[in-house]
Amino acid sequence: MEKVKISSKQLFAIIVLFELGSSLVVGLGVSAGKDAWLAILLGWIGGMALLWVYGYIFRQYPNLPLTGYLQKIMGKYVGWIIGLIYTIYFIYLAARVLRDFGELLYISGYDLTPLIVINCLLIVTISYVLHKGFEVLARTGENLFIVIIMTGLTGILLVFFSGIVDIKNVLPILEKGWKPVFKAAFPVTFTFPFGEMVAFTMLFPYLNNKESVLKVSYRAMSLSAAILIFTTFLNLAAVGLNITSRSTFPLLMTVGKINIANFIQNVDFISIITLIIGGFFKVSILFYTAVMAAADLFKVEKKEKLVLPFSIIILLLSLQVANNLTEHFNEGMKVVPLYIHLPLQTGIPLLLVIVVWFRKRLNTV
Amino acid sequence: MVKGIMRGRLYLKIWAIFLFLYLLCILCILLIDGVLGLTLSRSFESIISPFKVKYGAEVITLVILFTLWIADDILNYVRNKRLSKLKR
Numbered sequence: 306m307e308k309v310k311i312s313s314k315q316l317f318a319i320i321v322l323f324e325l326g327s328s329l330v331v332g333l334g335v336s337a338g339k340d341a342w343l344a345i346l347l348g349w350i351g352g353m354a355l356l357w358v359y360g361y362i363f364r365q366y367p368n369l370p371l372t373g374y375l376q377k378i379m380g381k382y383v384g385w386i387i388g389l390i391y392t393i394y395f396i397y398l399a400a401r402v403l404r405d406f407g408e409l410l411y412i413s414g415y416d417l418t419p420l421i422v423i424n425c426l427l428i429v430t431i432s433y434v435l436h437k438g439f440e441v442l443a444r445t446g447e448n449l450f451i452v453i454i455m456t457g458l459t460g461i462l463l464v465f466f467s468g469i470v471d472i473k474n475v476l477p478i479l480e481k482g483w484k485p486v487f488k489a490a491f492p493v494t495f496t497f498p499f500g501e502m503v504a505f506t507m508l509f510p511y512l513n514n515k516e517s518v519l520k521v522s523y524r525a526m527s528l529s530a531a532i533l534i535f536t537t538f539l540n541l542a543a544v545g546l547n548i549t550s551r552s553t554f555p556l557l558m559t560v561g562k563i564n565i566a567n568f569i570q571n572v573d574f575i576s577i578i579t580l581i582i583g584g585f586f587k588v589s590i591l592f593y594t595a596v597m598a599a600a601d602l603f604k605v606e607k608k609e610k611l612v613l614p615f616s617i618i619i620l621l622l623s624l625q626v627a628n629n630l631t632e633h634f635n636e637g638m639k640v641v642p643l644y645i646h647l648p649l650q651t652g653i654p655l656l657l658v659i660v661v662w663f664r665k666r667l668n669t670v
Numbered sequence: 671m672v673k674g675i676m677r678g679r680l681y682l683k684i685w686a687i688f689l690f691l692y693l694l695c696i697l698c699i700l701l702i703d704g705v706l707g708l709t710l711s712r713s714f715e716s717i718i719s720p721f722k723v724k725y726g727a728e729v730i731t732l733v734i735l736f737t738l739w740i741a742d743d744i745l746n747y748v749r750n751k752r753l754s755k756l757k758r
Contacts, residue, residue, distance in 0.1 A: 389694075392691065393691065393694050393695055393698055396691065396695055397695060397698055397699075400695075429736065429739070433739055436739075599687060599691065603683070603687050605680075605683065605684065605687070607680070610680065610681075610684050611684060611687070614684055614685065614687070614688035615688075615691075617688070618688065618691060618692050618695060621692070622695050622696075622699070624716070625696070625699060625716050625717045626699055626716075627716060628712065628715060628716045632706075632708075635706060636702055636703075636706055639706065640702050640705045640706050641702070644702075644705055645702070
């Protein structure tokens with residue numbers, strides 16, 4: 306098996322960038338009202354449990370990717386078909402995230418540019434990096450992680466210094482009890498972004514430092530949850546629940562309100578840079594996992610040959626996935642978490658754990 | 671000759687995979703639209719006409735990106751050829 310030489314630091318960086326990706330853009334857990342940050346906290350707890358499930362199967366088959374051990378556990382044909390479903394799932398997710406970022410750029414500054422051009426530029430850059438290999442992506446991630454942290458910190462400081470943060474906007478906590486918080490956490494914040502770690506089950510076996518993989522993943526997931534909770538808290542405190550729940554991209558609204566002494570204004574570029582970097586990594590990783598899955602299922606030795614066809618599929622799907630932004634968000638919040646994320650992120654991995662556990666008990670593994 | 675045939679087969683296989691997966695993805699989109707309650711004609715609207723391109727500076731940027739990519743690949747190819755010649 307081909308090994309990808311990436312360090313623990315690089316893995317940590319790409320997991321954080323992947324998790325932040327599109328979840329920073331949309332108002333995560335806003336259906337829980339002022340307790341949106343609590344919904345993310347609950348989602349993170351569920352996500353950690355889910356990561357344990359992925360880790361358990363990975364420990365049983367440390368040299369096989371998801372598509373490989375699916376065939377071992379479920380049988381050659383059933384496993385292959387489920388593997389194909391996962392391949393389509395990764396492509397579909399990559400297309401959805403690409404659409405998210407295309408729409409973000411369209412709304413924030415490129416309103417005269419057609420969506421296909423924006424998406425095309427993004428996908429060409431991504432496919433160029435992936436054509437060079439995953440190690441290149443990992444090294445880029447390590448460098449851009451520092452950029453993200455620096456711009457994020459600058460943004461937070463500017464928001465605080467401009468005096469728009471009012472803690473009263475977030476109080477009282479649990480005004481309507483736990484019910485709306487649980488409703489927002491399961492399935493939405495649990496599956497998006499934490500459950501999307503299922504994509505990494507395709508990458509873990511190819512990494513050279515397998516012992517630290519799970520430890521690093523837990524840490525990276527926790528850091529990204531902390532960043533998401535803090536950002537949501539800041540959005541609510543700065544612009545209030547009313548605007549946060551109604552705006553398409555709440556973070557842009559918050560940063561757009563920065564005004565220090567009528568001198569530092571219009572610093573939207575800070576949030577745009579952060580979001581573009583996150584989006585770039587999310588699409589790249591989903592794209593790469595789709596390529597890996599297809600290469601494994603269809604026995605294609607030269608994976609890089611699949612990059613161009615897959616980039617075309619993702620680009621076209623990103624435009625075909627919905628007629629407009631409202632439809633796109635409706636699908637993303639109502640249909641996808643329940644009917645696609647839940648079975649593929651939780652259902653099938655849990656089924657695999659049960660089968661492996663029973664086989665272990667019967668000593669047939 | 672054999673190498674050429676093998677390469678041709680690989681490309682055919684890749685484009686077959688491309689078409690197969692693309693059709694399955696379209697089916698997936700139709701199913702999701704159906705679950706959301708959209709009619710088939712509405713779903714087909716975005717599937718059939720995804721292109722609404724206007725020509726502008728962005729298209730030129732895109733062409734430049736593609737050219738850079740191809741140029742880089744050609745350079746790599748030439749470099750590898752030279753290296754293999756030197757090794758011989």
